[in-house]
Amino acid sequence: xxxxxxIKQVPDVPSIRIDKQRMxxxxxxxxxxxxxxxxVALEAAVDLRDKEGGSVTVLSMGPPQSEEALREALAAxxxxxxxxxxxxxAGADTLATSHVLARAISKLEPFPDLxxxxxxxxxxxxxxxxxxxxxxxxLPQVCGVNEVHVEKDFLVVKRVxxxxxxxxxxxxxxxxxxxxxxxxPSHIPFAxxxxxxxxxxxxxxxxxxxxxxxxxxxxxxxxxxVARLHTPxxxxxxxxxxxxxxxxxxxxxxxxxxxxxxxxxxxxx
Amino acid sequence: MKKTRNRNSARxxxxxxxxxxxxxxxxxxxxxxxxxxxxxKLETEVTVIVLGDGIHQYAMEYVxxxxxxxxxxxxxxxxxxxxxxxxAVVAEIVEGYKPEILLGGATSxxxxxFPRLAKRLxxxxxxxxVALEIDPESGLLIQTTPAFGxxxxxxxxxxxxxxxxxxxxxxxxxxxxxxSGIVGRVxxxxxxxxxxxxxxxxxxxxxxxxxxxxxxxxIVVAGGRGMGPKEAFEMLYELAxxxxxxxxxxxxxxxxxxxxxxxxxxxxxxxxxPKLLISLGTSGALQYTAGIQGAETIIAVxxxxxxxxxxxxxxxxxxxxxxxxxxxxxxLRKRV
Ligand SMILES: Cc1cc2nc3c(=O)[nH]c(=O)nc-3n(C[C@H](O)[C@H](O)[C@H](O)COP(=O)(O)OP(=O)(O)OC[C@H]3O[C@@H](n4cnc5c(N)ncnc54)[C@H](O)[C@@H]3O)c2cc1C
Numbered sequence: 001x002x003x004x005x006x007i008k009q010v011p012d013v014p015s016i017r018i019d020k021q022r023m024x025x026x027x028x029x030x031x032x033x034x035x036x037x038x039x040v041a042l043e044a045a046v047d048l049r050d051k052e053g054g055s056v057t058v059l060s061m062g063p064p065q066s067e068e069a070l071r072e073a074l075a076a077x078x079x080x081x082x083x084x085x086x087x088x089x090a091g092a093d094t095l096a097t098s099h100v101l102a103r104a105i106s107k108l109e110p111f112p113d114l115x116x117x118x119x120x121x122x123x124x125x126x127x128x129x130x131x132x133x134x135x136x137x138x139l140p141q142v143c144g145v146n147e148v149h150v151e152k153d154f155l156v157v158k159r160v161x162x163x164x165x166x167x168x169x170x171x172x173x174x175x176x177x178x179x180x181x182x183x184x185p186s187h188i189p190f191a192x193x194x195x196x197x198x199x200x201x202x203x204x205x206x207x208x209x210x211x212x213x214x215x216x217x218x219x220x221x222x223x224x225x226v227a228r229l230h231t232p233x234x235x236x237x238x239x240x241x242x243x244x245x246x247x248x249x250x251x252x253x254x255x256x257x258x259x260x261x262x263x264x265x266x267x268x269x
Numbered sequence: 270m271k272k273t274r275n276r277n278s279a280r281x282x283x284x285x286x287x288x289x290x291x292x293x294x295x296x297x298x299x300x301x302x303x304x305x306x307x308x309x310k311l312e313t314e315v316t317v318i319v320l321g322d323g324i325h326q327y328a329m330e331y332v333x334x335x336x337x338x339x340x341x342x343x344x345x346x347x348x349x350x351x352x353x354x355x356x357a358v359v360a361e362i363v364e365g366y367k368p369e370i371l372l373g374g375a376t377s378x379x380x381x382x383f384p385r386l387a388k389r390l391x392x393x394x395x396x397x398x399v400a401l402e403i404d405p406e407s408g409l410l411i412q413t414t415p416a417f418g419x420x421x422x423x424x425x426x427x428x429x430x431x432x433x434x435x436x437x438x439x440x441x442x443x444x445x446x447x448x449s450g451i452v453g454r455v456x457x458x459x460x461x462x463x464x465x466x467x468x469x470x471x472x473x474x475x476x477x478x479x480x481x482x483x484x485x486x487x488i489v490v491a492g493g494r495g496m497g498p499k500e501a502f503e504m505l506y507e508l509a510x511x512x513x514x515x516x517x518x519x520x521x522x523x524x525x526x527x528x529x530x531x532x533x534x535x536x537x538x539x540x541x542x543p544k545l546l547i548s549l550g551t552s553g554a555l556q557y558t559a560g561i562q563g564a565e566t567i568i569a570v571x572x573x574x575x576x577x578x579x580x581x582x583x584x585x586x587x588x589x590x591x592x593x594x595x596x597x598x599x600x601l602r603k604r605v
Binding site (some may be wrong): 013016017018025073093094095098122123124126127129131132134135136139140141142143144160161162163164165166168169170171178180199205223224225227228229230231232234238239240241242243244245246249250251252253255256259261262263 | 287288290292293350352356375377378380381383384387388389392393394395396397409410411412415416417420422423424425426427428429430443465467468469470471472473474475476486512513536544545547555558566568570574577579584585586587588589592593594595596597599600601604
């Protein structure tokens, strides 16, 4: 079973700070990590390969430094890593991103039986890319997958969707977007990381390798543009009260009484 | 700039009718109401597209909530929500009528269908919007969506592709009242439906993780990381019981195991609209506040006077959430 896994290098979102004057994120001191759900997809792919045979290819579209994420993926057990990088790829929305990824997947030999993605990223959180890769490659898809069983040339998967637990039979090749419940990524031994960074290769494909044109990729190939960034509006500006816990609890009681949630009369003498 | 279709010929605000259960139904109703507003500015009509088997009652509901036109594809082969087939059918109809805007709820199904559909139509899509407006100058749909982990909001536009597509978080917009006196038009287009044989739903069961009445609660007591440890968080259950409310929690509180996943409030959790929400030891990250902004009154307790949660609180109390709740419980116990 040959599996392609799409991963993204993302800033570790909780450590992001914003320059509110310039409306940009401050990148200094922000660590880059593999998007956590992509680690789940990668772990699942490696497990499936170990059971079923075949290979795992990881792909990432991103700036040259995304290579680190791919090396980490090699250390986690991937057989081959491909970095899709080109100055023209910058500024891509999900439409343009999925176009590059789908084109790269279509060039893999043999064509993968399974494409795995994380259900969403922690930085942009759209959850679009898996569905859009599936559409472009004209493959069936299942999102939010939390269980996978391989039968001959099809998979039986489970997922929770809008309060329904679905069991779905999907023929391969297929695209699956995985949920956190699928598996727990294992710890990568330091020796594997060292080896991946010193001895392994990361293949690089640019626009020309993928037979793509500048107007199909990156900012130019994107349908959506960010017109403006702003901070969420402050909805209400109440006064901030401070004091001892008893005093503050007293304010709360008054407010609850004023709202008719508790009655003054209930008070025991 | 790439122009895939003449954008000037596109007309109408369309909404995908997601009716699989009550909550999905509500988000469609909320979108019809917002869609009316957008349509007025564009001097056009609101159309709801609904696919399935035996969907007449939904079509009537959507009309009663303000839809001008219903496009109904009623076919037993559409009985199950299947993303490949639904995307193909909706795309065919959209290509025929060329709406200017196409909106859907950010439900699990909406989040699966809309990206596939957008790709099929070669247009843009913004995810999980929290506001939608028409730009008075360009007439473009401004799709406001959280960015950078919710620290900021991004106004996204789709200048050259049609339709302009967005999914919207449930609970953001208010539905219009039901009015069975409204008359709408229902169209039944002829569509060649070919179910995708490659995917087969073997079984679908309602999945309940537990029972809370968070969405319907009049009072919600929500705790965040600052309400820990577990023993301190437990006080919230007593408080909720005394006030006749429900307990909600932020992501860190759930991750720490102080509350079950079904109590998660926010973008990836539940949206609540209580009369009163008391938010304790929560910083006020947008992903969380997305779920509580519909509350009529918000009381926030935080020991940091600069916590963003105070910006949306009607009553802001600066102090240790645990001691304040302990003092409040002591006071309330005297009363019952
Ligand atoms: C893609 C994505 C989706 C997300 N979806 C959600 C979601 O749906 N819901 C959600 O909740 N989060 C969500 N999050 C996480 C969100 O970004 C925040 O991290 C989270 O809401 C913060 O929770 P918190 O306020 O409890 O914790 P913190 O941000 O750690 O804040 C704790 C606050 O408590 C205060 N505090 C600490 N101790 C005390 C004390 N003793 N007394 C009083 N105050 C105290 C501190 O001053 C601080 O302000 C999401 C994140 C991402 C990236």
